[in-house]
Amino acid sequence: MRAAERPSDPAGTGWSARLHVVTGKGGTGKTSVAAALALALAAGGRRTLLVEVEGRQGIAQLFGIDPLPYEERHLADAPDGGEVRALAVDAEEALLEYLDMFYKLGAAGRALRKLGAIDFATTIAPGLRDVLLTGKVKEATTRTSGQRRVYDAVVLDAPPTGRIGRFLNVTAETARLAKVGPIKTQSEGVAALLRSPITAVHVVTLLEEMPVQETVDAIADLTALGFGVGKVIVNGTRPPLPAGRPVSAAELRRGLVAAGLPADRETVAGLHDEARDQLIRRELEDSLRADLVELGLPMTELPLLPDGVDRAGLATLAQALVSAD
């Protein structure tokens, strides 16, 4: 008994949307967080779809599997019988699929493709490319089988903060190029879904200056464009320092002696410097965290994983995403 009749926010952890768009500055952990979220939301016998749209095979790399085709595939089992599927949307394939729905292209379609016409069309009009990509995401999100929804949630590993506004704002981009016709209609349908409560855009950041700045800018941008921002996800955080105050050299020396470590001048001075840098760093992180809090959005912190994002790490992140704090 899956899907339709279940509440979309099972554990009451604030992931109430059905389409989760995960953005953030490059390298902050979008792919890792999107995958962890897809796992978390699939727990308990549900089914989710993890989608990537930038042709980078980030999902395959993360899971250490062969490149994903343009086809929904089983990716991982979630705790208690859930399933995560994955899809790498390709704009060319999506265009051909789309055209085939309206016109019988057959061999002509393949010829066009060989010629590079499809690539050309989606390249010269980035808005067209984006509406094809988001169109496919919309289709998966709303797809039903019988009375049931095929996916309880769809998680999109989206373009970075610098491009997310333009990527989601499909109507504005296509309106520039296509004034009439099915693409225009299509983009309007996509836009309606993206601006509805079904969709939430989550922004991943690190406690570093540029990612935080981009987060603040992107949220302002997205809000102005009418998109619902879900959570700010602070990735790679470290546990707070229990003492968290400057330590004196004398105090350090006594501690080192007590621990049976060398306590010569160089060692004490060196560790003292390290401690000072560490505090500067932590203070900066605290002030950046305060900037994020000021946004007034729900915030979730994810731990820095000492061994990087392996399967166990993903499970840890998934757990942290849904554990209400």
Added chain:
Amino acid sequence: MPSEDAAPQLDVDQILADPGVRIIVCCGAGGVGKTTTAAALALRAAEQHGRRTVVLTIDPARRLAQSLGLTELDNTPRQVKGIDVETSGGELHAMMLDMKRTFDDVVLQHTDPAKAAEIFANPFYQAMSSTFAGTQEYMAMEKLGQLHARGEWDLIVVDTPPSRSALDFLDAPARLSRFLDGRMLRLLLAPARSGGRSMFSLVTASFGMFSKVVQKVLGAQLLTDLSGFVAALDSMFGGFRQRAEQTYRILQARETAFVLVAAPEPDAVREAAYFAGRLREEKMPLAGLVLNRVHRPAVPELDAEQSRVAAERLAELGGHEATAEVLRAHAALARQAVREQQVAARFTEAFPAVPSVSVTAQPADVHDVDGLRTIGAAISRP
């Protein structure tokens, strides 16, 4: 740690002081510190080596831009005031690339005002000059060519766009000019011209089909706009290509030095290795690798495990809370340093002859002239 000793040390001061080096290009994966390194090198060239330097930055962090006086986006270099050049007699000029404006300038240069106005109004041009993947790289090259042609500077330091892959800087311009020069555009322009040739008949037939489909899906206006765009740009293809090729040749010349920037992370180091391999293929001069944001414990003798065990002992003992905390932090730092060295070794093993230098991660971000000076000193005196 054999890997660290194996690679020769990169001597940045020697490069900055060499009058034969006229262009330094800083490349690397996204977010590794290209902009910071470019600005730090340029500042050092002016302050320490008395060179009349210009730095072309791309998308600098807001605070860094402000501290270099880059508040106006006017796409031309401005002299940076308040730096320490009294003894050296150098100068630092800085600019921020305005991609769209640079594209507009290229169009203006290749065509008459009436036609330029037509191009500017075309929605395809607007989309392409602001969003086309590769336009930024292309325009960075173009701007470098322009600055070089002006011949006003002893040294031009170029930052590269924040693309995921370092190779984009070399590949995107060619991709864009191939695209502008491409078969598709020709076909769009020339269904009539190629109609007579039987070899093309299948192509032309599917293309006619394509046009029809496009017309249905996107509307007829789109095709009109597109062919207008193509026709308008047609006269400029040659010029575009020629310029890109010219700049490419400058990059191969001995007056150029590529400085690869990488962070000690797997992706960044992999990118750096791809790029180094590519430079070798293209016979482009690679000066060396700057390994940026490296973590180095101040007490290397105390290893991670020792430190962790000692912290635990103190915790049991009680009363040394603060020292235990320092030791735990040291353990984490030492562990990270080891991991970073292993990652960096992948590059030095693949390119043992490429000189490299490590720059320690500063506790806070680099966003003023003092910070740049610190980085410049760290690059030169590791």
